[in-house]
Amino acid sequence: MIKAIKVMTLSSLLAASALYGVSTAACTGCHGANFEKSAMGKSKVVKDMSKEEIVKALKGYKDGSYGGAMKGLMKGQVASLSDADIDAIASSIKGGDAKAPAKTKAPAKAEAKVVDINAKVADKARLEKEDLGNKKEVDETVLGLRKTSLFNEDVKPNNGKFDRPAPGAAPKFERAYVNAPPMIPHSVDGLLPITKDNNQCLGCHMPDVAKGVGATPIPPSHFTNYRPETVLKDGELVKEGKKVGLKGDIGNVGDIKLAKAKKLNHLYQGRFNCSQCHAPQANVDTAVGNTFKPDGLTDEFKTHSNLVDMMNDGVE
16 A cells, blocks of 8 residues: 655655655654654654654664663664664654644553454345345346446446554454454554565564564464475475375375474564555445354454464365
């Protein structure tokens, strides 16, 4: 998602950071467009700090000598920054045209509840209205997802609004089914795109940090390599110690059940792109109702995963 920036002060701030060769765009998701927010209700208001204080804090986060509740999160954010980068960031923050409000207020804590995203789309009255099987006549305008004449080519997409609270200030969304990848409940402004060298999600969601900032921790399955070990030996393709081929131990790759799980002490790189499975939510009307009913989606599994224990289900 790319959202147009309408606040001129933010434009000035980002322009200033570009001149210094660094960007503060990723910071604004937690600290606010003008750095006027207390990140997750725990940090100092950066806009109220002097340049010297900002430099000292960032360097302290980097070497581990500074910070409280945000220490673990911020260490990952500044790990790759040089002293020159840190100085440039501090300069861009204090050199921007944005001015902090006279009084700043920490974002409200997320309510202790889980939002059911299917509440409206599973409405009984709506489902009965959309049930074409119970109608004697079906107008062409209700066929398909366009909800208009099949001969009308003037069809516009439904533009959703991705306005969401900042990280740490939004209630979680209920999972659609057991072990479904949870949806992103907060704003992703400044956090995307994710690359193998720059993943802002890890700053909050790594298990050793998540509890302290109230984030959902990355589950054990993401620290596990399930891919079969593959080597080329004597001109033969060998997977998990077995030769692949018509005359081999297994006929083809599809005959492999599940590789032995290899537990890692770091995030498996096959999982680096969080937004490939975890999507931000938009406030948009769905094209059709939802009659899907998940099995076993108890209160526990609406917010938690046991995928690492279930990987072999149905395989043996």
